[in-house]
Amino acid sequence: MVMLNKKEIEKIIEFTKEGVSLNKIAKILRKSKTTVYYHFRKIKGKTYYPINLNLKDEELIGEFIGLFAGDGCQYKTKSYVYRTYLFFNTAERIYVMELKKVLYKLFNKQLSQINVKNVIALVYYSKNVYDFVRSYLKWDIHKRKSHSVRLKNCSDSKKFKIGFLRGCIDSDGYLSDKKINFATTSRKLAENIKNFLSDLNVNYHYHVYKEKRSNRVDIHHININMKERERFMKIISPREIKNLNASAGIRNSETKWKFGFPR
Numbered sequence: 001m002v003m004l005n006k007k008e009i010e011k012i013i014e015f016t017k018e019g020v021s022l023n024k025i026a027k028i029l030r031k032s033k034t035t036v037y038y039h040f041r042k043i044k045g046k047t048y049y050p051i052n053l054n055l056k057d058e059e060l061i062g063e064f065i066g067l068f069a070g071d072g073c074q075y076k077t078k079s080y081v082y083r084t085y086l087f088f089n090t091a092e093r094i095y096v097m098e099l100k101k102v103l104y105k106l107f108n109k110q111l112s113q114i115n116v117k118n119v120i121a122l123v124y125y126s127k128n129v130y131d132f133v134r135s136y137l138k139w140d141i142h143k144r145k146s147h148s149v150r151l152k153n154c155s156d157s158k159k160f161k162i163g164f165l166r167g168c169i170d171s172d173g174y175l176s177d178k179k180i181n182f183a184t185t186s187r188k189l190a191e192n193i194k195n196f197l198s199d200l201n202v203n204y205h206y207h208v209y210k211e212k213r214s215n216r217v218d219i220h221h222i223n224i225n226m227k228e229r230e231r232f233m234k235i236i237s238p239r240e241i242k243n244l245n246a247s248a249g250i251r252n253s254e255t256k257w258k259f260g261f262p263r
Contacts, residue, residue, distance in 0.1 A: 004035065012039045023081055052108035053132065060106050062160035065136045066167020067099075069149050069189055074130055082130035086111075086171075088120040095170070096120055098239060139186075147217055150188035154195055161196040166236050168193060173238075180224035180232055190220035200235055203228050 004012070008029055015025045022040050026033045054060070067086055075083045088096050100111050100122065107129060114121040124130075140148035156164070168189075174181040182193050190206070197204050202224065209219040224232050 004031070004039070009039055012036055016040050021079075023079060027080055053128070054106050054108070057106065058157050059159040059163035059166075060102065061136075062156065062163025062165075063167040063170075064103060064106055064163075065133070065151075066164040067171045068133055068167075069137060069151075069164075070168050070171025070173075070184070072133070072171075073145055074133065076130070080127075081125060082127040084124040084126070084129045084133055086122040088122070090115070090118050090120055092120070095239060096122065102239075144185075147185050148188065149186050151192045154192060158200070161199055162236060165193065165196055165200075166238055169236065169238050175238060178226065180229055182222040184220050185217045187218075187220055190222060193222055197222070197224075202232050202235065 008031070011029060012025055015028070016039075020028075022033055022036060025040065026036045029036065068084070071087045073085050073087075075085070077083075086099075096113075100113070103122075104110060107124070107126075109124065109126065109129075111122040111124060114123060136152060137149055138152050139145045139150070151164075168182055168184075169175060169180070172182065172184055174183065182190070184190050184193070194204065194206060205223045205225065207221050207223075209221060211218050
């Protein structure tokens with residue numbers, strides 16, 4: 001741990017008693033939160049829990065990254081508070097409850113939950129989670145994340161690919177007794193999905209819906225036919241069996257911004 005001098009320690013004690021946040025103190029003193037926290041907690045109590053990432057579970061990592069690629073976003077405030085969101089419909093409450101338990105195994109950190117109208121947002125307040133997502137995914141900062149998001153590296157393990165496809169189908173998919181469909185407005189994410197399906201020897205049909213409206217973008221559809229359905233279900237094991245009316249990739253992204261969530 002970085003050593004602090006007497007004056008810095010006195011400042012931490014003073015700021016803490018005044019109710020200044022851990023993030024703000026660290027920024028003022030230009031020290032890491034973990035360095036400040038040692039003295040902060042003596043007064044404030046244990047309020048900051050470092051991330052303990054389970055790197056051994058590649059399938060769960062892939063699932064989390066797939067979920068974020070489909071229905072996630074990130075935001076950094078001016079005071080350096082890092083937020084990573086996952087969005088869901090209120091009809092998915094049971095799935096969300098299960099997912100919170102599953103993701104706890106990945107980061108050893110509880111997700112915060114925000115309910116606004118028909119949207120459920122799960123949130124990580126953590127720079128480590130923020131950076132972790134960006135170590136796997138990238139997107140064009142000048143476009144909506146959903147239109148350009150894709151993996152940085154496609155040479156991942158088989159377990160990661162299975163988890164990633166599970167996350168994508170659970171967030172941005174349509175799954176019923178007769179049909180399995182991935183849909184995304186990101187051409188490069190569609191390429192990631194197609195490549196992973198091919199790597200797992202799952203046959204698919206790909207087509208692009210050409211959007212006629214000038215304020216919308218094309219949607220890339222990847223369909224799994226009936227003959228491949230049982231094989232797909234056995235390999236991927238989606239957590240949520242659902243039949244959504246909205247097109248994948250649109251069900252939450254069109255509504256969450258109306259309620260104050262950052263883009």
